[in-house]
Amino acid sequence: MVTSRPAVNAAERFWSKVVKGPAQGDCWLWAAAVGDDGYGRFTLNADGRTVAVRPHRFAFHLLHGSDLDAFGPLMHTCDVPICVHATADTFTHLVEGTSRSNMLDRLAKGRDANGSSFRWRGLARAQFAAGSVALRDEVRAHGWDRPLRVAALLAGVDPDAPTLF
Template identity: 50%
Template sequence: MDSVELERFMDKVRKGPLEEDCWIWVGAISDDGYGRFSIRRDGRERMVRPQRLLFEHVTGRTLSPDVKLLHSCDVPICVHVTDGYGSHLFEGDDSMNMRDREQKRRSGRTHVGRRGLSRQELAARSRDLRKLILTVGWDREAISAVLNGVSPDQPRLFDWP
């Protein structure tokens, strides 16, 4: 990625205030809830996953198509990549992805938070998160509510001072 493309890319990323926070992609989002970014290579424009592009840029490694990038944070539009400790994305394969899914109970058998969401629901959740970040900014409580499928106008059991 050249400096112009990197600047255009980073313009679509909102980092949380803490070092360990997600870096939320606020650009285009696919129908599966993951980000999309347009690049030009060999005179042709194509769409890529932003997390893969940034991972390759930061680590200097080219990912083959069979390599999956797994999210430790389980936020599909997170692009928090570092070359080492603190990265929210790590390389895996299909079996690692399935194990991670089972361990985190995202197998579709349960409907708690992001778990068991359909493709359309996951896309809607990602778009809601993007809209929140763009309109409100980084609000940890509001982000948590969106990620857990809680409506902002839902009554709360307790109001903390």
């Protein structure tokens, strides 16, 4: 059992690495380490050990206060692997895997404004990771100040590629 003090510090450290989009339904993007699987890495000390966790799982843990391993696989409704938008309202981008049917239902009803990112699906691992890194690099350097570039990267499009006609 850890005291609350390190947990508070870990939470502060965690949120300092996150860039939130300006709209309520936007992604909250992890702007720090990304692994070669395309998911972020957040390191923290637990019981004297240093462990790396996926930031979206840590965000879900912060929201619900449960142990990191107390919940099952999480799914991104936005399909953006470095998104950590975990909230208790309908704007959340993270749901437990068992809630997939709920998520699909919500998508079908058009309540997810951010349904842009299905291009992420079916990508090879290297492309998937490169997409995460490009998005991470953009928000780390510029925050959400270049929204068109962020939108392109969220959609899995290289904003520097020439337009195809």
